[in-house]
Amino acid sequence: MGDPREAMARARQAAHELGLHPKKRLGQHFLVDHHQLERIARACELQPDEYVVEIGPGWGFLTAYLAERARGVLAVEVDQALAPVLEAALAGYPNVRLLFADVLRVDLEDEVRRAFSLQGEVRFAVCANLPYYITTPIIFALLERARGLQSAVVMVQREVAERLVARPGSADYGLLTVMVAYHARVEMVGRVPAACFWPRPEVESAVVRLVPYRQPPVRVEDEQRFRRLVRTAFQRRRKTMLNIVAAAFEVDKARSAACLQRAGIDAQRRPETLSLEEFARVADCCAP
Numbered sequence: 001m002g003d004p005r006e007a008m009a010r011a012r013q014a015a016h017e018l019g020l021h022p023k024k025r026l027g028q029h030f031l032v033d034h035h036q037l038e039r040i041a042r043a044c045e046l047q048p049d050e051y052v053v054e055i056g057p058g059w060g061f062l063t064a065y066l067a068e069r070a071r072g073v074l075a076v077e078v079d080q081a082l083a084p085v086l087e088a089a090l091a092g093y094p095n096v097r098l099l100f101a102d103v104l105r106v107d108l109e110d111e112v113r114r115a116f117s118l119q120g121e122v123r124f125a126v127c128a129n130l131p132y133y134i135t136t137p138i139i140f141a142l143l144e145r146a147r148g149l150q151s152a153v154v155m156v157q158r159e160v161a162e163r164l165v166a167r168p169g170s171a172d173y174g175l176l177t178v179m180v181a182y183h184a185r186v187e188m189v190g191r192v193p194a195a196c197f198w199p200r201p202e203v204e205s206a207v208v209r210l211v212p213y214r215q216p217p218v219r220v221e222d223e224q225r226f227r228r229l230v231r232t233a234f235q236r237r238r239k240t241m242l243n244i245v246a247a248a249f250e251v252d253k254a255r256s257a258a259c260l261q262r263a264g265i266d267a268q269r270r271p272e273t274l275s276l277e278e279f280a281r282v283a284d285c286c287a288p
């Protein structure tokens, strides 16, 4: 196997020879602190027989650490110009496959199967220092579409991490919290100072672990109604549930009050105080 420090040196040398610089428009802020890279790779809790998908390998700094721990790494990078840098960085790692594509446009299970010539159902982990401009679409794509996903350890903007792990009643609790909680158990792994990146970002970062549920933790009869309720609730977070239910389901206030009574929810409550389970109950009790 290779050595992640040597991989980093080879990447920098190759990028220097090609005159390549990190591209801000693609969120290219590379994690260059070896202690933090090791910590993130460790947080994935990879077994030696497991496959991992890295979203946005950049210059391959985290990729090398993942390659040390996994059976195979599929690194999906949108920036084709990074091919020579990644090839140089990862020369010592025969278990890495590169795929140049927009991660939002590929089926990860299919791609893992193809990359490692596997058959049947495939299970994989995801590890990524996510491009911050598309963090939320990537998280939802992973949770809603990625069959075979076992867990995801992702670096995100600190504010996003705080919204992901927020408790009802706090200012950070909102649409992202509730919709992600419907799909996955979320844990904070820890903060990563801006000084650990190159170029240094203007925002603070944190790493979270998402473990998708096999079955959602609450039962909802109609997911579309549930989504509509939660979305409307956090678009109008200053309003009471009486107004929110009326707006979400286009019913009058008397009907809204009756739904909330059936659900056992005080009509004067504000949406940020409702738990996932309470939102699910309201959505079900307001079925036409």
Ligand code: SAM
Binding pocket: 026, 027, 028, 029, 030, 031, 032, 055, 056, 057, 058, 059, 060, 061, 062, 063, 076, 077, 078, 079, 101, 102, 103, 104, 128, 129, 130, 131, 132, 134
């Ligand atoms: N993993 C590297 C690290 O930690 O040093 C780089 C992380 S950098 C924050 C995000 C990476 O995602 C960049 O390399 C960027 O080009 C890539 N990226 C941006 N949009 C992408 C997309 N839609 N699909 C795949 N990769 C993308």
